[in-house]
Amino acid sequence: MMLRDAPAAERRNFRVDYETLLLIFTAIIYEALPFVVLGVVLAGILEEFVPQQALVRVIPKNELLAVALGAVLGLVFPMCECGIVVVMRRLLRKGLPLGVCVSYMLAGPIINVVVMLSTYAAFNTPDRTLSIFGGPVNVVALRIGFAFIIAINTGLLVGWLQRRHGIANLLAPVVMRGLDDQMQKTSPDAAGPRDWARTLKNISTTALNDFVEIMAFLILGAALASGGRLILQQSNLQNAIESHPAIAILMMMGIAVLFSLCSEADAFVAANFATYWPPASKLAFLVLGPMLDLKLYVMYTRVFRPRLIATIISAVVIQVLLLSLLAHRFEPEITQFGLGTQSSTSAKSAP
């Protein structure tokens, strides 16, 4: 006896009530916590063992090359967006130019092995309706490519800003004070034979200071993100979204900022948004989310001054919007070109 219209396992979101809010709030905190700990321990070690200004000798003199190198540093130092602000601040103190730091900070959470793998996994489903741009390899390539371009451009822009306004006007006073003192004092290796007790003490002091600071801002960001979910209602915008891809892209960007998801998991959320969202909007979600969200914004205010924050935010948002619109315009071409095929036999054969 054949059933005609029994439903499939549908994909819908859960209803957000206060208990679920608390669940999401707490989950964001504990999900980020290992990366914050990793970041502060790394920062403490960097602080203690890397001599002052050492990084200046290592990075290329050519600004473009330096910024490009910064963008791919995430392959060597993989770090969630939560820990990356901490590490970036220490690298800054060790002589890494601001532009390169910003480039690392923006692209690091995207151009790393873990995120590439999870993005691939999220879009590599036999369910054809979830696949966009002709396959998961394309999605990964687009995500990385866009992140690379945006990081470089923003890094160069920040470098220009630094030459124009001076670094003191861009960084928060606490960071500046730290930098000034850094320049004045002598290198720690000149202090004589290493005393392990003192080393441990320094590392623990640095790490715990950073931990407490970052956690406070992380918790605030998590509260904003989970509260934002409560406000975001499932309204019937399907028509507007389908007929105006630019609106869809902007909305997805807004959702990315609001949800403040970890860059390892956001691919799965993007993949599962309903199919009436144009693929380019999902791509915008994937590129903007790790670069800018409520969690990150709150942490930025700790390190950068408003002028620099505004510059970074506008540069990133505008570039994401433009690149996504381009991706939308060239979606058929990209889908056909296809660097890789889907996992199952695709019904999408020649046009």
Next chain:
Amino acid sequence: MAHAHHHHHDADTYFTDQLCMVGLSGAFGVICLTLFYGSATAVEGQAPPMLNLLLGRQFHLMIGLSGVFLLGLAIIRAVSLWKEAAPAKSTASLPLVDAPHSHQHDHDHAHDHHHHEGCGHDHSHDHADHSHEHHHAHDHDHSHEDHEHGWAPWRYVVILVPIMLFLLGVPNKPPRAAESNDKEARVAQAEREAKETARMIALDDWSRLGLFAALANENAVGESTPIGFKKLVESIDDPAEQAHLEGKTVELRGQYSPDPRDPRFFSLVRFRVQCCPGDAVDKRISVFSREPITSVNRDAWVKVVGKVEYARRGDATLIRLATPGPSAVTPCNPDINPYLQ
């Protein structure tokens, strides 16, 4: 001599600051270790441990390690603080010594008042004269100089919030599922019943009895095998699995999500989570029950015994379980892993 206590203020908030830092970090370390332990030692039949509710399995070990590191760092720092504090007490009674030294944090003293608003110290002393004694019993570590020397207690209040939540034992429930609203299923079932009725009307009494018997046989539920939720959901895209499962009687566990429009229809829901509930997506298996279900609470965990049925609709495959009635829908314990991964 009158200004000696000025530095005491600084020392007071410094130590309080550092102690708060150590205490809170240590507290988080202990929380992480407790979460990890709770998850590692959980046994089927209990309520899901908190860590299982919060994070996907790949994070559990990381939380454990974070706990170890945090607690370790806190202990190291506590020990070094203890050592710093001890000599300070003994040099407090030393005579004043005017020692020339360079202050990298000299500028802090000018606005020290702001930092001390929170503490109830007496500020009525002359700040004009800055030639005061500094006992360097605690050597200011320059590694933390890019932090304000100020006392910023709001940070600690914020950090206390998740610690308090943990002590209260929340969160302790997985997300709630939206209610079922399966119009297609209801319409399809109505059509089916209309067809059955039409058939029966056309028959004579004996044939009708025979048909009833055949239907009863079809609807009877025999031996059931437990099946994984994920496996059933994945079978939607796998024709080989479908051939294998079609018509089989299975036992499925999930959260009950009723359809308010018709008590015979409901879904079993479980959440698929990648990293944390923030990215949770609900997966549903539709269930049709011949007799209405009325006494099960929404979101309760139930065990359903029913027959697997597939149908094609255009490009898509649809699945449902057909179950006879409330006897086949029984409450059960939640999985200690509340999410599918």
